[in-house]
Amino acid sequence: MKELMVRDLPDMERPREKLLLKGAQSLSDAELLAILLRTGTKEDSVIRVAEKLLSVYKNESLGEFANLSVNDFSKIKGIGKVKAITVLAALELGKRLAEAPSIERKKITSPQDVVNYFMPRFRYEKKEHFIVVLLDTKNHILATPVISVGCLNSSIVHPREVFREAIVHFAAAMILVHNHPSGDPTPSKEDIHVTHKLIEAGGLMDIKVIDHIIIGDNCYISLKEERVID
Structure with a gap:
């Protein structure tokens, strides 16, 4: 039996026409991917190629797709380098849109305010990112610079790097944020050590460290709420 191609489908079942x-x-996940992929192969329609991609990586969520490489996508017949790049670009754009509107100038009133911004960005990351949320005297956000990428330790997250950013942005206070790629936000001894080290440095510079929030997979821990920070 001849493989059913997209052009053979009724208009209402074609992804582009259905979207319009x-x-x-x-649209289903496969239909949305089919629009990005544009064409299939001689054997499979573009929808079938999209379904195969979803099937092979069925244990991955769509968010984690962004951590796959071009080579990972290219293992599926019908997906070359150009198509893989297109899908990865679309996934990255989706992640950035999830962060909008910008948190900058937003007033922070609770740990949840910070988590709502950073969770879409970092819950699927495979590496630890350490960020400082710099605040003015009324707890409005001035900037959210990334200080380091990699395993969190006191040699990577040095006070001079953190407080250089605070001074540049004239920050009155800060909230520390980092993610745990394992998905478990339970703080390690090193997490707590780094926290106390930065609190001590902040006391000397009169820039208060208000909280340290650790982000896991759709969960978080605030060291302030856990009373690790006074």
């Missing part, structure tokens, strides 16, 4: 008529939210 019913909106993007009406």
